[in-house]
Amino acid sequence: MAARDEGAWHEGRARGMDPPALRRSEWGQDGAKSRAEMAADMVTEFAARVAAGTRLGTKDELRARCGVSVGTFNETLRLLQTRGVVTVQRGPGGGLFAAEQTPMARLAQSVLALDSAQDDVAEALRIRNALEPLLWQDALWHGSPADIKDLRALLARMEEAAGSEDAEQFVRANWHLHARVADITPSALLRSLYVNLLDLVERHAQAVLPQDGVPLGPYLRDRCGLHVELVDALENRDEKSVVRLLRVHDTVRAEEVG
The missing domain is CATH 1.10.10.10 (Winged helix-like DNA-binding domain superfamily/Winged helix DNA-binding domain)
Incomplete structure (x- = not known):
């Protein structure tokens, strides 16, 4: 040097x-x-x-x-x-x-320039959710047995956190799962944009908040079960189930990153 x-x-x-x-x-x-x-x-x-x-x-x-x-x-x-x-x-x-x-790097830097204002985080979550179908579609057709094995390991961490009602560890495992799904896409642009948005949301997330009146434990187990079904659909190349499950998945509220 x-x-x-x-x-x-x-x-x-x-x-x-x-x-x-x-x-x-x-x-x-x-x-x-x-x-x-x-x-x-x-x-x-x-x-x-x-x-x-x-x-x-x-x-x-x-x-x-x-x-x-x-x-x-x-x-x-x-x-x-x-x-x-x-x-x-x-x-x-x-x-x-x-x-x-490259233009891709500059795009990533523009995402990183966003601050911790609630509007920025909520907007990042909205855009991230809009990219989810593209990521899971790519994972559907490009995912290998090794990819599925890694996703199963991350699901096990989510299940453990849900069982102990550890919301912080659940969120961490959940984001690692989504980042691993992003690793599967052959599109470097899609992966870079999605992961940078994911990082922005993760940096400023405070808690997982179920809807009023719903106990935390059942809520976490329900969210975990949804992701288990998504990975099952990936492994089975079941496109219809992936589309259906993503509609449920993306109903996550902006308050969850408040």
Whole structure:
């Protein structure tokens, strides 16, 4: 890495970019970010100062500079790739490289520019729901047995959280399930836009709120059952059931991200 670029990197580190870890309940409050997001912002700032194609370092080098764990940096790398900030090359001389800012990357950045105002989050949820049929349709025809196996594992996490009435863990597993469905689509544009909207909603979600008078436990189990049916329909290539179930799925209220 060039000395000038190394200096730019340490200039970012000098700004105090490694705060104490946040509890998830604190995400989205007063603009607070997770460590993975902080690390992604740090790498993004550095990548913006160098030419496209510049080698930023290996995964381990960047992780060490960000001062985060392996698991946290894996999430950071997912964010960076989704946002079109870096590309990854394998083998000798490989590592992470600054990506060219394509129209897709600029579109992702425009989503990230939205703030935590309730109107922005509700609008992101509305658009995300509008993209759901496209994602599940692609998953219907492109999903592999390995994809279905991964989705089943995430469903098991949802079922466990529903059984213990842990709304926070249920929401987390639910979003991971939807992000995994997005991984199946061959459309990079659809995947990038959807996952960035999903990230925006996730950052500012506070709770899962059933309709008035509905106990939390039955509500979570009902939502979990709906997703089990959706994955069953994917595995069976049952397009009619997927369409029917998505109509039910998208009745989720904007209040659930309030």
